């Protein structure tokens with residue numbers, strides 16, 4: 001039976017207390033998580049995607065959330081205590097040096113976190129290391145295209161958050177391929193649109209026109225890719 005702020009279907013459990021509104025996509029939607037999978041959520045926050053993944057892996061699977069912030073781990077543990085699952089673990093740790101063994105994970109998910117990690121190349125190498133051969137990731141994240149006008153950067157931070165550490169779209173995909181992943185797919189590619197009236201507070205009409213024509217902007221993407229199997 002669901003309690004207020006919480007609904008459950010046979011497929012997905014959503015816990016409103018675990019959703020701090022900090023995500024930028026729905027990585028679990030395209031992650032092809034199946035019963036019995038071992039899933040790792042990077043930057044798990046209050047546990048939202050961990051709990052969604054748990055409802056997909058069932059009793060026979062396992063979900064691990066890693067976060068570098070003690071307060072987030074504590075909040076996630078509190079939410080876990082309410083839900084009572086036994087096959088979820090929250091670990092304190094850094095994505096650049098994951099507290100996870102080699103070849104342990106079937107599916108890695110992450111929601112709006114890698115843009116915050118200083119070394120994206122290292123992050124994707126770590127994801128590769130912990131995935132089983134043939135395993136895959138599905139990640140929602142913030143990327144940039146083109147150069148934002150200087151005056152717009154703080155506004156973009158306000159709209160999308162986490163813009164300061166975001167990579168250019170092409171660099172992001174390059175880091176994924178460089179780590180050894182194959183079958184890279186982009187499932188969602190959404191631009192954060194700033195209305196003209198808001199832009200006008202920061203730019204004059206000529207600069208707004210130049211900015212619009214440049215197609216530069218802040219995007220949320222959801223991408224997946226696979227670690228090759230041992231025989232590939």
Ligand SMILES: C[S@@+](CC[C@H](N)C(=O)[O-])C[C@H]1O[C@@H](n2cnc3c(N)ncnc32)[C@H](O)[C@@H]1O
Pocket residue numbers: 018019020021022023024042043044045046048066067068069072093094095096110111112113116117118
């Ligand atoms: C924008 S929040 C997203 C939280 C969660 N994924 C969600 O969608 O609600 C970013 C989270 O990533 C964590 N984080 C940032 N950098 C990290 C790193 N290098 N290693 C582990 N966790 C990190 C933060 O502590 C924070 O909980």
